[in-house]
Amino acid sequence: MSEFKGKTLVLSGGTRGIGRAIITKFAQNGANIAFTYNSNEDEAKAIAAEFEQTYKIKARYYKLDILEPETYKGVFEAIDADFETVDFFISNAIISGRPVVGGFAPFMRLKPKGLNNIYTATVLAFVIGAQEAAKRMEKSGGGAIVAISSTGNLVHTENYAGHGTSKAALEIMVKYAAFELASKNIRVNALSGGPIDTDALRKFPNYEEMKAATIARTPLGRMGQAGDLAGGALFLCSKDSYWINAQTIIVDGGSSFT
Numbered sequence: 001m002s003e004f005k006g007k008t009l010v011l012s013g014g015t016r017g018i019g020r021a022i023i024t025k026f027a028q029n030g031a032n033i034a035f036t037y038n039s040n041e042d043e044a045k046a047i048a049a050e051f052e053q054t055y056k057i058k059a060r061y062y063k064l065d066i067l068e069p070e071t072y073k074g075v076f077e078a079i080d081a082d083f084e085t086v087d088f089f090i091s092n093a094i095i096s097g098r099p100v101v102g103g104f105a106p107f108m109r110l111k112p113k114g115l116n117n118i119y120t121a122t123v124l125a126f127v128i129g130a131q132e133a134a135k136r137m138e139k140s141g142g143g144a145i146v147a148i149s150s151t152g153n154l155v156h157t158e159n160y161a162g163h164g165t166s167k168a169a170l171e172i173m174v175k176y177a178a179f180e181l182a183s184k185n186i187r188v189n190a191l192s193g194g195p196i197d198t199d200a201l202r203k204f205p206n207y208e209e210m211k212a213a214t215i216a217r218t219p220l221g222r223m224g225q226a227g228d229l230a231g232g233a234l235f236l237c238s239k240d241s242y243w244i245n246a247q248t249i250i251v252d253g254g255s256s257f258t
């Protein structure tokens, strides 16, 4: 029997892209899924219904705005009413569009508001979400927390200073969380992806150019797809990764070496 059967994953941003691929992987492995959406409620509803029917697991969706990290508390209270335990937490959701104006920009056009929004959505949302998850994991004897990061803090990516610096901060926050939570049998790691072909990336003004450049510098010779991070996320929550803690695991087809 799958070690994930009967366990519950909480993930932010499950309606699209990488988050959706990760919850699909966990559902396929028998985990119950509590995921959040921001604007796509209809999509969230459809995903939950499809998961319950296809994988015979429990799936529920909750509204969350990572620009208001404290609202995670209410989300976790609602999850408490629906699920017995929280075993895994994956901080995945990311903002795009209007909230990143002044944050997703060349260095000379960076503005405090856009940068603050990206930091709030990336680092502060992780902190509050992980704190709430850890309180529940402690009660049930442990768990695993994963923060989704990106290699934009290692490889220059146009307009990515706001995201890249926030992901760098996120990866250090992961280490501090891991240090403190280890005594509660909770492991905390970051899973860092190279460029992945999702809505977030398609919003880049130079998307086509970036895609071609990414393929050219990726030894495995293609663009990353949303599902490419799902196996890594499952592994970091599995018993097989029991000795991996306070690390960033890079999943990028080798692109950050070239």
Ligand SMILES: NC(=O)c1ccc[n+]([C@@H]2O[C@H](COP(=O)([O-])OP(=O)(O)OC[C@H]3O[C@@H](n4cnc5c(N)ncnc54)[C@H](OP(=O)(O)O)[C@@H]3O)[C@@H](O)[C@H]2O)c1
Pocket: 012, 013, 014, 015, 016, 017, 018, 019, 036, 037, 038, 039, 040, 041, 064, 065, 066, 067, 091, 092, 093, 094, 095, 096, 148, 149, 150, 151, 192, 193, 194, 195, 196, 197, 198, 199, 200, 201
């Ligand atoms: N794409 C890449 O190249 C890449 C590479 C490496 C790492 N990553 C990381 O992977 C993660 C997911 O990225 P993605 O490309 O899959 O993103 P995406 O396709 O744009 O999906 C974003 C998700 O976040 C949710 N969301 C948007 N605004 C939100 C808000 N204000 N509050 C709460 N949730 C919100 C969306 O929900 P709704 O659909 O309901 O709006 C959606 O589920 C991010 O942490 C990103 O930095 C991405």
